[in-house]
Amino acid sequence: MFEDLSSKLDKAVQSIKGEAKITDVNIAETVREIRRALLDADVNYEVAREFTDKVKERAMGEDVLTAVNPGQQFTKIVHDELVGILGQDRVDISVAHTPPTVILIAGLQGSGKTTFSAKLARYLKRENNRNPILAAADVYRPAAIDQLKTLAEQIDVPVYSIGQKDAVRVAREAVSMAKSLALDTVIIDTAGRMHVDEKMMDEVAEIKAAVEPDETLFIVDSMTGQDAVNTAKEFNETINYDGVVLTKLDGDTRGGAALSIKNVVQKPIKFVSTGETLDALAPFYPNRMAQRILGMGDVVSLVEKAQKEFDEEEAQKLQKKIKSDDFNLEDFREQLKQIQNMGSITDLVGMIPGASQALQDEELDEEAFKPIEAIINSMTPEERRNPDLLNASRRRRIAKGSGTKVRDINDLMKQFNQMKKMMKKFSGMGSISKLMGGMKNMPFGR
Structure with missing residues (x-):
């Protein structure tokens, strides 16, 4: 969503953050870059002009020029003006006094x-x-x-x-x-x-x-x-x-x-x-x-989505399993399903602060989970609960049953073990964010 615009705005804002001192000259240059980015994004000319005029007017004020961290102050101005042209506040649909x-x-x-x-x-x-x-x-x-x-x-x-x-x-x-x-x-x-x-x-x-x-x-x-x-x-x-x-x-x-x-x-x-x-x-x-x-993510929406899909009692059980190193492939499969229920993977990654920039050169495949689920579903319940049982002959059988290759199973198990270690460090919402952020390393996720 808005990758081109986000990338160009980030470049413009980062350029002024890198300045040792904020001046009317480098502010004017940054504002020109922002206007160019908006016009390239097919934003209405009058809207782009009005937006950048307001940003420049506020940025030229003493609050920015004398601020302890003027780069961050400038970013806040751009953010506030973006909110303004997008509508300022959430407006819900009207409800009749008498139904329907x-x-x-x-x-x-x-x-x-x-x-x-x-x-x-x-x-x-x-x-x-x-x-x-x-x-x-x-x-x-x-x-x-x-x-x-x-x-x-x-x-x-x-x-x-x-x-x-x-x-x-x-x-x-x-x-x-x-x-x-x-x-x-x-x-x-x-x-x-x-x-x-x-x-x-x-x-x-x-x-x-x-x-x-x-x-x-x-x-x-x-x-x-x-x-x-x-x-x-x-x-x-x-x-x-x-x-x-x-x-x-x-x-x-x-x-x-x-x-x-x-x-x-x-x-x-x-x-x-x-x-x-x-x-x-x-x-x-x-x-x-x-x-x-502006690449800041949308943690509030991510948390709201997670709260709808993740039962608190189940989350506590999962947390205990992670801490006791008892997290297995059945648990992993269940987590994948819950994350899929939260919506588009690309959309979820966009909600994690900094993830869009970090993964901007990576293609996140919305179908990435299907081969992973096929592999796990081709295992016996005992193998899912105890992945250490997966010797060479079992892996060949699973590959045949899931329509994948043995190296895919090897890659999955390697990433699963790495993810277990990572999730042991981060519990609750942090683990979800880390799981989403690590999608580029999952097999089939490229």
Whole structure:
């Protein structure tokens, strides 16, 4: 996420940290580098200019020029201004005083509206104990309705659809059905087009007038950069939505849309989607995003993810096993599963302070765990509990059963033993961070 921008900003900030003394000359040069980095990232020109003007104005003040550590002071200024253009504070979606809460989803075709609708339903159900229903109001593409039904089945959420091309009726009847079934949330997935056109705008406006949603969200493919910002502006002028959702953020190395959209349309970013799986959705926190862009990581989000997956009682048992050197391959397999449940490996590494820079030349394979699990699953329970039993003939058998090579098993066991020693030094959250940071050394992880 934002690798190119993070790398260039880090280079610009590090250059001034290396100066023996902060002056108006080297501050001006560093600010020019920051502006160039933002423009290269496809950030809106006016946004980039305003951002760097504010950074320069604050950096030229006495607080920086006379600070004990002016380099760190400058970094803080850049961080604070990034938070400002990203939206300052977290803004949640609105909730109706009288159920159901109606949420209208709009955006161009291909932006990820349908998948996001299901992700939002899952998120509200899991995190807020809501009981949602999905309305299939993208009535022109049968595939969209089928996709929504397939996704909804995975999260056990009902879908309302009809066999007619009447999106307004679908939306209105879905709200009525929610009331009759005592469901407290209606999420309406609408049709998109390849480009903004009058027919699409009119239909979304009609649906909005018919159901009077409590929240209207505009879905943006963040990888389209300034095109996304321009589309967001056109949509907002017509339907006046309440917030923005950035999808495909995991593939966005530049960050132009994320850094421009709030300032251009003056609407908050409310959620970000960082992958295709239904759990790859997160509330948007400007402060946390600014930290990640500057390579500071996002420890708060990492801890939140870990707390959801790691049971405290089980963690204490694991800690005892690690300390007593009783950590075995069954425990290791269970830890791998829990880490996978936390989300994308690349995304998790980005949350660990300094890890993105340390691993920027390494490719983290999202499928890296599969061969490891195949090897461990091909072992007998006795072998998993006592890896010392793995002699040459057993390793040949396991390699054949897992579709790998003996050297892969040798590499895995070498890394497993190293990891055991490392995890003995670090317990709790530290061990998770170290495990993630050590991914580049795992077999198949390159």
